[in-house]
Amino acid sequence: MIIELGHFALILAFMVAIFQMIVPLVGAHKGWGGWMAVAEPAATTQFLLTGFSFAALTYAFVTSDFSLALVVNNSHTLKPMLYKVTGVWGNHEGSLLLWVLILTLFGAMAAWFGGNLPPTLKARVLAVQSSVAVAFFAFILFTSNPFVRLDFPPFDGQDLNPLLQDPGLAFHPPFLYLGYVGLSMAFSFAVAALIEGRVDAAWGRWVRPWTLAAWVFLTIGIGLGSWWAYYELGWGGFWFWDPVENASFMPWLIGAALLHSAIVVEKREALKSWTILLAILAFGFSLIGTFIVRSGVLTSVHAFANDPERGIFILMILAFFMGGALLLFALRAGTMEAKGVFSTVSRESGLVVNNLILAVSCFVVFIGTIWPLLAEMFFDRTLSVGPPFFNAAFTPFVFGLAVVLPIAAMLPWKRAKIGRSLRGLIPAAVLALAVGLLVWAMFTGHTVLAPMFVALSVWLVAGAAVDLWSRTGRGAVGGRVGRLFRLPRADWGKSVAHAGVGVTIFGIATLTGYQIEDIRVAQIGVPYQVGAYQIELIDVEENVQGPNYVSTLAHVAVREADGRDVALVHPERRIYPVAGMPTTEAGINNGFTRDVYITLGDPQQGGGWAVRTWIKPFANWVWGGAIIMALGGLLSLSDRRYRVAAGAAKSADIIKGVPAE
Amino acid sequence: MMRGVIMAVMLLATPVFAVQPDEVLPDPVMEERARDISAGLRCLVCRNESIDESHAELARDLRLLVRERLVAGDSNDQVVDFIVDRYGEYVLLRPTLTGSNVVLWLAPFALLLVGGALSLVYVRRRSVASAPTETALNDAEQARLKEIVGD
Secondary structure, eight states: OHHHHHHHHHHHHHHHHHHHHHHHHHHHHHTOHHHHHTHHHHHHHHHHHHHHHHHHHHHHHHTTOTTBHHHHHHOOTTSOHHHHHHGGGSSHHHHHHHHHHHHHHHHHHHHHHOTTSOHHHHHHHHHHHHHHHHHHHHHHHHHOOTTOBOSSOOSSOOOOOGGGOSHHHHSHHHHHHHHHHHHHHHHHHHHHHHHHTOOOHHHHHHHHHHHHHHHHHHHHHHHHHHHHHHHHSSSOOOOOOOHHHHHHHHHHHHHHHHHHHHHHHHHHSOSHHHHHHHHHHHHHHHHHHHHHHHHOOSOOTTOOOOOHHHHHHHHHHHHHHHHHHHHHHHHHGGGOOOOOOOOSSSHHHHHHHHHHHHHHHHHHHHHHHHHHHHHHHHSOOOOOOOHHHHHHHHHHHHHHHHHHHHHHHHSOSSOOOHHHHHHHHHHHHHHHHHHHHHHHHHTTTSOSHHHHHHHHHHHHHHHHHHHHHHTTOSSOHHHHHHHHTTSOHHHHHHHHHHHHHHHHHHHHHHHHHHOEEEEEEEOTTOOEEETTEEEEEEEEEEEEEOSSOEEEEEEEEEEETTSOEEEEEOOEEEEETTTTEEEEEOEEEOOSSEEEEEEEEEEOTTSSEEEEEEEEETTHHHHHHHHHHHHHHHHHHTOHHHHHHHHHHHHHHHHHHHHHO | OHHHHHHHHHHHHSOSOSSOGGGOOSSHHHHHHHHHHHHTBBOTTSSSOBTTTOOSHHHHHHHHHHHHHHHTTOOHHHHHHHHHHHHOGGGBSSOOSSTTHHHHHHHHHHHHHHHHHHHHHHHHHHHHSOGGGGGOOOHHHHHHHHHHHOO
16 A cells, blocks of 8 residues: 555656746746745655655555565565665665655755755746656656556565675765766756846855755765775775766766856856856766666666666756756857956966866766777777776876966955965975875885875865965964864865865875785685785685675684784675675775775685785775765855844744745 | 676686786796886787786787796897787787877877867966956846845
8 A cells, every 4th residue: 555655746746846846946947936835835745745656655665565567576584674774775766766765855844944045946946857757657647557466466575685684885875976966956957047048156155055065966876886895895995987977976976076166156247157067967877877887888886776668767867957958058049258457377277177177087088988889889889998097097187287276276256366376385385295205215116106086185184284284374374273163164164075086085195005905815724915914814714694694604813923913804705695796895904094904705725815915005994085075065054144144044943934924 | 698607607717817926937037027018018808908817718829928938038128029929919908109199198188288279379368357247247137146146
């Protein structure tokens, strides 16, 4: 019964979405207040209905209702409760339902917190947002219905892909989707502004928090996915340039560009049409990402839904929204002239450079991702584009961005003197060079790339610190320290996020440059040396029973060279009998300066086990940097000016409410 | 879909380990070269992995082949050519700079140049634009902006 209600709620939500797509738009065009006002309750209703539908599906998973085809294919009674819940989105249909749930959540939030928007703009934003929802409701209901019943329910399910039964991956999709779909708000604002025909500073201020929130979620989502790959896939890689990873990385890059260009719109009323274009493209890349993941058009780890029909549906959605928005853009962009005047050397120009580099680096990822497809279609060549290409083509842009970033961040608006900004950065540059040279001298015979990027990371972090310090003005150090903590949170957010980029680059540079690897047959009880550590395979237990898997579990001691114990780690090989699939669980001793990463292989004929050991320097800094970036975004999001705007909305409501009583 | 999963399971069910201890060459320099080459070759039956990372049986065969050729005295390029001759350019994770691939390699830099030129024109134009446009916000707009911005 609950399943049918959930299905019904989804259909109702579809109807409400169609209503919300049309009526407020007509109302805004004709100036009919009542027609515009329906958008708000409609958005709330749409969200509640979708929420109910999602809850119904979750209920089916939690109670293991095997009359539902989806539950049978993706769940099992023995599966731990956490993964019964996360199994809801561990499959195509459920993940799309999560997608629209988040889409309608954002729409509802725009209705709830958009009190200070002009009524026509608000009505148009909600209508555009709803049109995206209509497309995806149709997609779910017509091609990917999660509520399909089976005539003859089996006794038990086929279990969720064991790789997905992991906390890192369980929460990776919701964050990623919050990011992807969050960018739909920027898209809706952009299209609404194009229909409206005006973009001003206020528009920039409204768009920015949505974009920022989406970007923060994307950062966390990508970080989680990368962290999962690191510890779960068994060789400690953290980024594979897999099409699906690229699919999330492209909106992240464009989102980052959009964040920065929206500042120029907000503060200086320039770069307007470019910002609109970015807002459209950012969501476009989210849709492309959805297309890549859901159609399985590019072979990859994540393509568990290989269905061309669905792919074509998403492609049509993509073509409609991108084509429509870009056409509108072509017709209307000319009317959006810039107002701010700035000299060639200024913060504005710095942000133009930022946008140029981010956009082109996104293009590198894009062309690399689709090139195998293009080459096959147009040049009849079957070829691969893998990590070596991306590393070669993407790295120069990271280098350029990192060199320019601290300088551009220090430039004042409108008119800057490059010498003055550079002078403050001299200590940062000296420190960076010194550290780079030191690292280079310590590890002779390695590539020069790693020390170069270590130097750049120091340059970024120190540059962010200098930037923050310079905001405190002049005078005694004590007074400046006091002022440091009274700076607007946006300033803190900026420096923290920029420093986070540096931390991530540092982690990647040291991890890829200086990791130590050891492959050998380890005998039980015979210690061996890897780097500065002594490793000993103490024991291997076979046939250890887990909740829904059988494991071969090793106990490995990690010791300092002098024999002092550091840790006992437990690399495992699991077999999930229901899914019939083996997984490796690495034994990792996490540390601030290094991870010791050990995986267990096969037993060997002459006795002993194959064991791989890595010492991975500063591995955690890769994700630490991502967390710091996200934190910077959150700090900026909590800045006074956004809270003031929200507060103003509330007081406006109160004033509006009074005469009605 | 199920068939894909079963395929993946069968591929994974074979040794759950990439480079195995018995593959490693005694000469560390030559082993290093083998690893470098392996990282650039695609595992043909895998989703998106190099033979160096893959657990599949075929990847192991290719790894052994690479090492065999190296021991026989081939240069790195000769080894790669040997494999490409047999499996096609699909095995190369780094596309060659030949024929249509020129587009792939050069497009980003072309875009950087074009984008850079456009940006420069834009920035130039902004710096010589007449200031009066800046005050073109009319009174109603000003009032509205104040109301919204609040501070």
